[in-house]
Amino acid sequence: MARKPAEQSVNRLDILLAAANVFRRKGYHGAKMSDIAAEVDLTAGSLYHHFPDGKQQILIEVLNEGLDQITAEVQAVVDDNTLMPDEKLRKIIYTNILGLTHNTSVAAALVFETRTILENPEARKAYLKRRDSFEQLYTQVIQEGIDAGIFRQVDVPIFTKTILGAHNWVGVWYREGGRLTGEQIADEMSNTFLAALSPIGVPAAKN
Amino acid sequence: MARKPAEQSVNRLDILLAAANVFRRKGYHGAKMSDIAAEVDLTAGSLYHHFPDGKQQILIEVLNEGLDQITAEVQAVVDDNTLMPDEKLRKIIYTNILGLTHNTSVAAALVFETRTILENPEARKAYLKRRDSFEQLYTQVIQEGIDAGIFRQVDVPIFTKTILGAHNWVGVWYREGGRLTGEQIADEMSNTFLAALSPIGVPAAKN
DNA sequence: AAAATAATCAAATCGTGATTTAATTATACA
DNA sequence: TGTATAATTAAATCACGATTTGATTATTTT
Numbered sequence: 001m002a003r004k005p006a007e008q009s010v011n012r013l014d015i016l017l018a019a020a021n022v023f024r025r026k027g028y029h030g031a032k033m034s035d036i037a038a039e040v041d042l043t044a045g046s047l048y049h050h051f052p053d054g055k056q057q058i059l060i061e062v063l064n065e066g067l068d069q070i071t072a073e074v075q076a077v078v079d080d081n082t083l084m085p086d087e088k089l090r091k092i093i094y095t096n097i098l099g100l101t102h103n104t105s106v107a108a109a110l111v112f113e114t115r116t117i118l119e120n121p122e123a124r125k126a127y128l129k130r131r132d133s134f135e136q137l138y139t140q141v142i143q144e145g146i147d148a149g150i151f152r153q154v155d156v157p158i159f160t161k162t163i164l165g166a167h168n169w170v171g172v173w174y175r176e177g178g179r180l181t182g183e184q185i186a187d188e189m190s191n192t193f194l195a196a197l198s199p200i201g202v203p204a205a206k207n
Numbered sequence: 208m209a210r211k212p213a214e215q216s217v218n219r220l221d222i223l224l225a226a227a228n229v230f231r232r233k234g235y236h237g238a239k240m241s242d243i244a245a246e247v248d249l250t251a252g253s254l255y256h257h258f259p260d261g262k263q264q265i266l267i268e269v270l271n272e273g274l275d276q277i278t279a280e281v282q283a284v285v286d287d288n289t290l291m292p293d294e295k296l297r298k299i300i301y302t303n304i305l306g307l308t309h310n311t312s313v314a315a316a317l318v319f320e321t322r323t324i325l326e327n328p329e330a331r332k333a334y335l336k337r338r339d340s341f342e343q344l345y346t347q348v349i350q351e352g353i354d355a356g357i358f359r360q361v362d363v364p365i366f367t368k369t370i371l372g373a374h375n376w377v378g379v380w381y382r383e384g385g386r387l388t389g390e391q392i393a394d395e396m397s398n399t400f401l402a403a404l405s406p407i408g409v410p411a412a413k414n
Numbered sequence: 415a416a417a418a419t420a421a422t423c424a425a426a427t428c429g430t431g432a433t434t435t436a437a438t439t440a441t442a443c444a
Numbered sequence: 445t446g447t448a449t450a451a452t453t454a455a456a457t458c459a460c461g462a463t464t465t466g467a468t469t470a471t472t473t474t
Contacts, residue, residue, distance in 0.1 A: 010421090027322060029236030033462060044462080046422050054463070112319060115234060152402070158387065158395045161380055162373040169372025180365065188365045195359070196403035217451090240432060251432080253452050261433070 010040045012050050016065060019058045020105035028059055028113045059113055060123050064130070066106035070099045071134045078137050085145030086194060092141060093163065093190040100171040101182030107171025135160055142197070151197040163193055217247045219257050223272060226265045227312035235266055235320045266320055267330050271337070273313035277306045278341045285344050292352030293401060299348060300370065300397040301390075307378040308389030314378025342367055349404070358404040370400055 018039035022031040033044040033055055051057050077083070077092045100107040114131075118124045138160045145151035166189060174185065225246035229238040240251040240262055258264050284290070284299045307314040321338075325331045345367045352358035373396060381392065 026326075027234075027236065029234065030323075030326075032460090042421090043423055045424080045464080048463070049421060112322070115319070116237075119233075119237075154399065155387070155395045158392060159399060161376060162396055162399055165373040165376025165379075166369040167372070168376060169368060172372075173368055180362070185365060188362050189369055192361065192366060192369055192403045195405065196399045198402065198405075200407060239430090249451090250453055252434080252454080255433070256451060 010042065010050075012061075014040050015047065015050055016058065016062050017105070020062050020066075020103075020109050023059070023062065023113055024105040024108040028055075028116045031055075056117075056120065056123075059109075060117055060120070060127075062106065062109050063114060063117055063127065066103070066110050067127075067130050067134060070096060071130070071137070073099055074134070074137050078141060084150070085141055085148055086150055086197075088141050089145065089197070090190040090194055092137065093167075093193060094186045096167055097170055097186035097189060098182050100167065101174050101176075101185065104171055104174060104176075107168075111168045111171055135164065138163060145197065150199065152199040154197065159197075166193075217249065217257075219268075221247050222254065222257055223265065223269050224312070227269050227273070227310075227316050230266070230269065230320055231312040231315040235262075235323045238262075263324075263327065263330075266316075267324055267327070267334075269313065269316050270321060270324055270334065273310070273317050274334075274337050274341060277303060278337070278344070280306055281341070281344050285348060291357070292348055292355055293357055293404075295348050296352065296404070297397045297401060299344065300374075300400060301393045303374055304377055304393035304396060305389050307374065308381050308383075308392065311378055311381060311383075314375075318375045318378055342371065345370060352404065357406065359406040361404065366404075373400075 015036065019031070019036045022035045022039060025031075026035065033047055036058070037044045037047050047058075048054065051061075073095050074092045077088060077095055080088070080091075083091065114127070117127055139156050142151065142154070142156050142159055146153060146156070170185060170189075174182070180188075222243065226238070226243045229242045229246060232238075233242065240254055243265070244251045244254050254265070255261065258268075280302050281299045284295060284302055287295070287298075290298065321334070324334055346363050349358065349361070349363050349366055353360060353363070377392060377396075381389070387395075
């Protein structure tokens with residue numbers, strides 16, 4: 001009585017994933033609807049059944065899905081009140097980087113294609129809001145640590161962007177099967193930023 | 208006897224700058240030849256007089272020029288043998304960030320449009336070579352510092368990519384007239400990475 | 415198993431934008 | 445000055461790719 005495969009028609013999520021892959025390879029403008037369609041064994045026209053609003057809508061949903069997911073994961077860590085700020089920061093860096101290395105296509109889209117979505121006035125506002133919330137998670141934890149005296153005084157917005165820049169870049173250069181695993185990279189990078197925040201290792205004097 | 212303006216026809220460099228600006232705003236694929244032309248008061252067709260090989264060639268030259276320039280600046284610091292590794296690192300971070308904030312259009316192109324150039328097999332190889340040389344400048348200085356015992360043991364390639372990711376991102380979010388100047392940002396970020404390399408501020412124990 | 419609905423396709427549309435071409439104007443040079 | 449060369453233009457060309465349209469085929473629902 002085995003259930004039948006039931007893997008007939010594709011769903012929106014399949015298409016979003018496929019699109020992310022193509023975007024990663026060719027960029028949004030370089031990606032043809034037919035490329036995306038081919039990835040899920042459809043023709044270009046068929047995509048309009050699932051996404052009546054077309055190509056840009058697909059991009060918007062890829063980015064929203066991707067950002068929402070990583071935000072939720074990081075948010076969960078931030079909400080864990082059993083953790084000290086330094087443990088929290090280590091864990092959110094870890095979580096974030098593993099999120100990126102586990103889905104490099106979406107990660108790359110978040111870096112490279114955000115600009116495209118921002119050209120669309122409606123999508124722009126909503127997206128920027130999401131992104132700010134995400135950034136807030138970091139600034140919040142860093143500020144907590146400073147207030148608690150376990151991090152040195154840093155310019156929190158800049159430090160946040162420093163971390164996020166480093167993270168984003170991982171999504172660009174990371175390749176599965178490379179020298180290091182996502183875990184190892186996450187480890188190394190969280191060490192780096194925690195060391196950077198250590199109140200004892202004061203930076204060398206300026207000249 | 209004032210000399211006449213002599214500002215008649217545009218030159219290749221004007222066009223490259225103009226192109227970088229348009230690329231920053233719309234991305235390579237979103238940039239029309241007519242957009243670039245308009246920026247220097249020409250028509251699309253005229254650009255082919257200066258760049259017979261067309262749009263892609265313009266991108267290639269923007270990236271090469273940009274990367275060569277920043278490389279040269281950083282190289283000069285690396286070659287200065289009067290500096291200790293930590294001073295060197297501080298100075299190359301400084302140099303690099305000021306380079307980015309002084310020409311955000313080219314900086315953004317280096318981040319966002321590199322992928323485009325890499326699709327071109329010939330350009331790809333040459334470009335990757337340049338980029339590796341650039342990255343080498345960082346790894347070299349970091350390794351020197353470790354060998355000299357003034358930096359803690361880090362995974363040099365990862366640390367390098369961490370720095371470069373943070374840098375690249377500056378070119379994306381930095382806006383002239385923002386809260387901080389390029390100098391202040393460079394200062395903050397070099398503090399961050401030097402603190403991260405400090406051999407005394409050992410990172411917190413892993414759980 | 416009809417009827418209704420969902421997925422899909424193949425073949426138009428339709429606009430856009432890079433590149434080419436054939437002149438025209440400006441500049442340098444001898 | 446007049447001729448060669450450099451810049452520039454306006455008007456084709458030409459291809460490509462997003463979207464639309466009108467069937468066709470699957471899948472549900474009752």
